[in-house]
Amino acid sequence: MGRTMVLWAPDWPIIAIEMSASTPAAVLDKGQVLACSQAARAEGVRRGMRRRDAQSRCPGLVLHDYNADADARAFETVLTAIEELSPGVAPLRPGLCAINVPSRFYGGEAEAAAIIAERLVRLGVWDVRAGIADGLFAAEQAARRALAQDSLVISAGGSAQFLRDLPIDALDDALGAPPASAAGGLVGLLRRMGLLTLGDFASLPPADVHTRFGSHGELLHRMARGLNPQPISRRRVPPEFEATLVLEPPLDLVEPIAFSLRRTAEAFVTDLAGHGLVCTTVLIEVDTDGSLATSRRWMHPRWFGATDLIDRVRWQLQAEGAIRAPVDAVRLIPEVTEPLGDHADSLFGGGPDERVERGVARVQSIVGHESVMSVSVQGGRGPGERRLLAPWGERPVASRPSGLPWPGSLPPPAPATVYTEPQQAMVVGETGQAIGVTGRGMVTGEPARFRAAVGQDWQPVASWAGPWPIDDQWWDEVAARRIARFQVVGVDGSAYLMIVEGGHWWIEAKYD
Structure with missing residues (x-):
């Protein structure tokens, strides 16, 4: 089996929040110190301390709450940087990852570790250590015992000898097991049995270990013996879907450029479909004279096909003042990709008409992105609040969820016409007296006549x-309102949704 390199960034939660090593800082989880900086450690702060004890040791300690999601997101940048040098990284947990040693490419194992560490230091990881051994557990223990910005290489076949003298507590690091877990309980039992080193535990017969401690104990026993119980699970490098058309010589006419783009657009869509994806948002960049001339983000209500992409490039090039020199490159960059199954037609069709989509998109390219809107429904009490507008091609984001009860909302049916601005109206009683609503929600009289507009x-x-x-x-x-809504029908059959506020009547919508 190939050799394994483990990269370890001590105090990763401190690095993730972008704190300097010279700043006394600590990350707390459930009231205890999860990680601390070198400056805090020099003041006596240790992992596992309670907040009050840590602050008593270091009065100027800067405290942060632990955020597991932020930790993982920050480590994603590190994984991406490592993959640029050696693909197939296996993230173990934030701050710890493993790869197969790329020794032949970089001239040796120690040299490969040095190049990767240098890359991570430029990224802002000011303390990274590498361990290289035959197995994952031995490589992790070597990394934990390496010097800062250095590596510890265990020779081939020497993992068992290296692990022999390590304390039994090293098994707490196996599989990231905290002390309170099953691994921690087993370590405490081994210590009480007088097995203080990994060599003591490794000397036990494997059959006896399995009988006494079960399959989990057998797994830790193989680790203590320097055996690699399972290969590292490497993550796949995300595929690159960007497509580029290079024009030699450059072209200055729209139609030849669009014709030349057809094969690139078809390959772009086919490559995405091969991974079960479709593109719903694409960034189109056009270069002239070796520099970026125009860039525009296009969205699609369904997904982009090759013809859609060619149309968007044509419209972008036809925009006034967009191109002032011959075009030498066009790039298609997928910004949002989604599973193909979420957008595929059903067995009996039912998808939107592609001709309508192309026509609306064409109009949008002429009159402007914000000039063509699609309408959907969100939560709210009045019809104006429930209307949700979004530019054509964008998915509307509701500010008010529609599934909530919304007390005071109108009963069905909904009005067909909602006015952008309410129109002034008047409602009076039988004798011409003004009709209003009291503070308790009671009508001051029977509505008898109304006037729909001045x-x-x-x-x-x-x-x-x-x-x-x-x-x-x-x-x-400032924003408080006390209103009351009425449904009023005239003798001619016209029906209105009216509101009364402060003694004044307004028509908010009309029923058809």
């Missing part, structure tokens, strides 16, 4: 429903 004739009320009072944002003096 200057129109009065119309008798055939029927009405309401009120639906709403005391909205009562906690905010």
Whole structure:
């Protein structure tokens, strides 16, 4: 089997929050110190200390709460940097990863570790250590005993000899097991049995270990003997889907450029489909004279096909003032990819009409991205609040979830026409008195006549429903509103959704 290199960044939670080693800082998890900087360690702060004890040792200690997700996201940058030098990295946990040693490419095992460490230091990881051995466990223990910015290489076949004198507590590091877990309990039992080193544990017969400690104990026993119980699980390098068309010689006419792009666009879509993906957002970059001339992000309500991509490039090139010199390169960069199954047609079709999509997208390219909007429904009480607009091709993001109860919302049916700005109206009783709503939500009289707009004739009320009072944002003096909604139907059959606020009537929407 190949040799294994483990890269370890001590105090990774401190590095992840971008704290300097000279700053006394600590990361707390459940009230205890999970990691601390070198400066804090020099003041006596140790892992496992409680907050109060750590602050008593170092009054100027800067404390941060542990965030596992932020830890993992920050380590993703490290994994990407390592993959640029040696593909197939296996993340063990944030701050610890393993790779197969690329010794032949870099001239030796120690040389490969030095090049990777140098790359990570430039990335901001100010303390990284490498261990190289025959197995994963031995390589991790070597990394934990290496000097800062250095590596410890265990010769081939020497893992068992290296592990022999290590304390039995080293098994706590196996598989990232915390002391309170099953591995920690087994370590404590081995210590009470007088097995203080890994060599003592490794000298036990394997059959007896399996009988006494089970399969988990047998796994740790093989680690203590320097055997590699399982190969490292390397992650796949994300595929690169960017497609580039290089034009030699450069072209200055739109149609020849679009014709030349067809094969590149088809390969772009086919490559994505081969991985079960489709592109819903693409960034198109056009170069002239060796530099970027225009860049635009295009979104699709479904997904981009080759014809869609060619159309977007054509429209982008036809934009006024976009191209002032011959084009020498066009790049298609997928910014958002999604599984093909989420966008495929059903057995009986039902997908959107592609001709409609192309027509709307063409209009959007002419009048502007924000000028063509799609409408959907979100949560809210009034029809204006429930309307959600988004530029065509973008997925609308609702600010108010539609699944909530929304007390005071209108009962069905919903009005067909919602006015952008409410229109002034008037509602009076039988004797012409103004109709309003009291603070307790009671109507001051029976609506008898209404006027739908200033200057129109009065119309008798055939029927009405309401009120639906709403005391909205009562906690905010500026944004607070007290309104009541009514449904009013005239004798001519016209139906309106009206609101009364502060004694004034407005028409908010109309029913068809």
